Amino acid sequence: MNTENKVAVITGGSRGLGKNMAIAVAKKGIDVVITYNSSKEKADEVVSEIGSLGQKAFAFQLDTRNVSAFDAFINEVTGQLQEKTGSPNFDFLINNAGTALYAPIAEVSESQVDEIFDIHYKGVFFLTQKALPFINNGGGIINVSSGLTRMTLPGSSVYASAKTAVETFTRYLAKELGERKIRANVVAPGAIETDFGGGRTRDNKEINAMIAGYTALGRVGLPDDIGGVVAFLCTEEAYWINAQRIEVSGGQSL
Numbered sequence: 001m002n003t004e005n006k007v008a009v010i011t012g013g014s015r016g017l018g019k020n021m022a023i024a025v026a027k028k029g030i031d032v033v034i035t036y037n038s039s040k041e042k043a044d045e046v047v048s049e050i051g052s053l054g055q056k057a058f059a060f061q062l063d064t065r066n067v068s069a070f071d072a073f074i075n076e077v078t079g080q081l082q083e084k085t086g087s088p089n090f091d092f093l094i095n096n097a098g099t100a101l102y103a104p105i106a107e108v109s110e111s112q113v114d115e116i117f118d119i120h121y122k123g124v125f126f127l128t129q130k131a132l133p134f135i136n137n138g139g140g141i142i143n144v145s146s147g148l149t150r151m152t153l154p155g156s157s158v159y160a161s162a163k164t165a166v167e168t169f170t171r172y173l174a175k176e177l178g179e180r181k182i183r184a185n186v187v188a189p190g191a192i193e194t195d196f197g198g199g200r201t202r203d204n205k206e207i208n209a210m211i212a213g214y215t216a217l218g219r220v221g222l223p224d225d226i227g228g229v230v231a232f233l234c235t236e237e238a239y240w241i242n243a244q245r246i247e248v249s250g251g252q253s254l
Helices: 018-024 040-054 067-085 110-134 157-176 205-211 224-232
Strands: 005-012 031-036 058-062 089-095 135-144 183-187 245-248
Touching: 005 018, 005 067, 018 031, 018 040, 018 089, 018 224, 031 040, 031 205, 040 058, 058 067, 067 110, 089 110, 110 135, 110 157, 135 157, 157 183, 183 224, 224 245
Parallel strands: 005 031, 005 089, 031 058, 089 135, 135 183, 183 245
Antiparallel strands: none
8 A cells, every 4th residue: 555645633642542543553654643632741652652663743732622723723733744744635534532421311411411512523523624625535534433322331321422423424424525535434442441431441340341241252442452443444455445333342232
């Protein structure tokens, strides 16, 4: 595959799944732009690691709840790419940034709903919209969803509903961008051992054992289980995969 000068933009790429995706994509010979919300130090570590793999990497601060900041962010990213690569454009947008919410329906507040939808749907929608003029024809969009759109876990109604909206949005992206040969797909991880949600799946032994017990492959997912799938979707071999929801859960809740 000719990946010369190909670039992927990954939101939330300083830790957890986003970090793993960024490194896996770089191993495919693709340069990487990551965003971070608060930890510049961790983002710089990822940039350094990608640099050691022989790829260019850049990190930018972005709060994906703040749609009003998207124009400035896109200008900053495309300006840096123009300077460093000779083109303002990039090839792949991976909408990964997000936070968790665990709350029973009876206890959810309006502000909690607003925050989850701002991050997981509104932010994804408008960042994608702002990025579209700069995504090269033949590129791809990967939206990170969740196994919770297929299976239910009490307390996750708001989060899962927002992710369901993203899955529908992704199919519309695939349809509307087909003329530009831009593919749009969803990667939906099952439960993964990261610091997501305060490390709930990773650190709570009872929850970890429960999930492992109803997963066909007998354990909870790890970040390395996800990054390679995202990286594969950024290759020519994955070109004919479009408008798909790819669940990466080890066979959870079958």
